[in-house]
Amino acid sequence: MIPSSRGPQLSRRGVLLAAAAGPLVVACTTKETSPPEPDPLAELAEQARVDAALAAAVAASFPGLGADVVAANRGEHAQRLAAEVERARTTPSSAARSPSGAPSSQPVAPPADAGSAVALLADALAAAQRRGTELLPDLPTHRSGLVGAVVAGCACLAEVLA
Amino acid sequence: MTLSPEAVAATQTALAAEHAAVWTYGLVSAFVSDADATTRGANAHRARRDTTARLLRDAGAEPQPPAAAYLPPEPVTDAASSIAALVAVEADACRAWHGVLERTDDTDLRRSALDALTESAVRATRWRKTGGITPVAVALPGTS
Numbered sequence: 001m002i003p004s005s006r007g008p009q010l011s012r013r014g015v016l017l018a019a020a021a022g023p024l025v026v027a028c029t030t031k032e033t034s035p036p037e038p039d040p041l042a043e044l045a046e047q048a049r050v051d052a053a054l055a056a057a058v059a060a061s062f063p064g065l066g067a068d069v070v071a072a073n074r075g076e077h078a079q080r081l082a083a084e085v086e087r088a089r090t091t092p093s094s095a096a097r098s099p100s101g102a103p104s105s106q107p108v109a110p111p112a113d114a115g116s117a118v119a120l121l122a123d124a125l126a127a128a129q130r131r132g133t134e135l136l137p138d139l140p141t142h143r144s145g146l147v148g149a150v151v152a153g154c155a156c157l158a159e160v161l162a
Numbered sequence: 163m164t165l166s167p168e169a170v171a172a173t174q175t176a177l178a179a180e181h182a183a184v185w186t187y188g189l190v191s192a193f194v195s196d197a198d199a200t201t202r203g204a205n206a207h208r209a210r211r212d213t214t215a216r217l218l219r220d221a222g223a224e225p226q227p228p229a230a231a232y233l234p235p236e237p238v239t240d241a242a243s244s245i246a247a248l249v250a251v252e253a254d255a256c257r258a259w260h261g262v263l264e265r266t267d268d269t270d271l272r273r274s275a276l277d278a279l280t281e282s283a284v285r286a287t288r289w290r291k292t293g294g295i296t297p298v299a300v301a302l303p304g305t306s
Contacts, residue, residue: 066298073301080302136276137269145264148276149302152256152283156299159287 039088040135041143044150045081047131048074050108051124057110058117065114066160070121073157074128077150084146118161125161129154165221169266172258173218174226176278179251179258180211181228183282186251189234190244196292203248203285207255210278217274245293252286253303255279260304279304 055071111117132151139147165173187204194200215225234247259282262275283303290298300306 069297069299073299076301133276136272141264141267144272145260145305148263148279149260149305151276152280152303153299153301155280156283156287156303159284160291160299
């Protein structure tokens with residue numbers, strides 16, 4: 001329908017596929033989003049931002065599910081992760097690069113019923129937990145605390161929705 | 163397993179938090195109506211305490227023993243103060259394990275620390291839910 005607004009989700013899916021399917025898909029996604037050595041935390045920040053937008057839309061349509069807490073906390077995750085990406089980018093010694101361009105803030109259409117809304121949020125939180133856990137072993141110590149807290153924070157939000 | 167002195171010290175702090183958690187779950191069990199939840203929490207902390215002590219021994223360190231007693235932030239006299247004590251002790255464990263995450267490159271210890279942080283954070287959320295404490299979930303467990 002509006003493929004351009006689905007950009008962040010497509011790229012997240014791309015990354016998950018790449019992890020599952022190996023070099024072939026990596027080659028395809030590399031063509032699409034091409035910064036060499038992107039900062040892995042930029043991906044987590046974008047994931048958090050998309051989740052916060054979705055949760056805000058869900059909270060507006062279905063109050064009382066706890067989606068407002070998801071929106072607030074995932075928004076804070078996005079902010080903290082983006083700040084760390086920015087700090088690393090502006091630190092001369094760092095080789096990491098963040099994708100350029102301001103993130104688009106397209107309105108998100110919430111699902112039609114409360115049940116699918118909660119399921120969608122729960123899936124997003126599980127994906128964020130998974131991705132953070134995957135990244136954790138290779139992070140420098142000054143980042144592992146932040147990513148660990150984000151992963152734990154997502155687990156708590158899943159508990160809020162449960 | 164070889165751990166840096168910094169990682170060992172952080173893990174000892176986490177072990178102390180687990181000792182305190184085990185003790186506190188025992189203290190409040192008479193006041194909290196959800197006996198299953200307190201039993202599960204106590205068992206989880208006992209298991210974590212034991213694996214942490216083993217991990218320290220494997221790294222060549224002597225695990226620190228428990229204290230005789232611990233002081234809850236407020237006197238435990240009823241269900242509400244019991245839940246407050248559980249929230250506090252889980253938050254302490256989150257802080258301690260977050261401290262480990264920030265002080266080690268060891269993959270196994272990191273994984274262990276992340277599991278412990280996540281489990282304590284989720285239990286804290288459940289107790290906050292039970293106690294009607296807002297916000298029901300903290301954004302970045304272990305960081306405050």
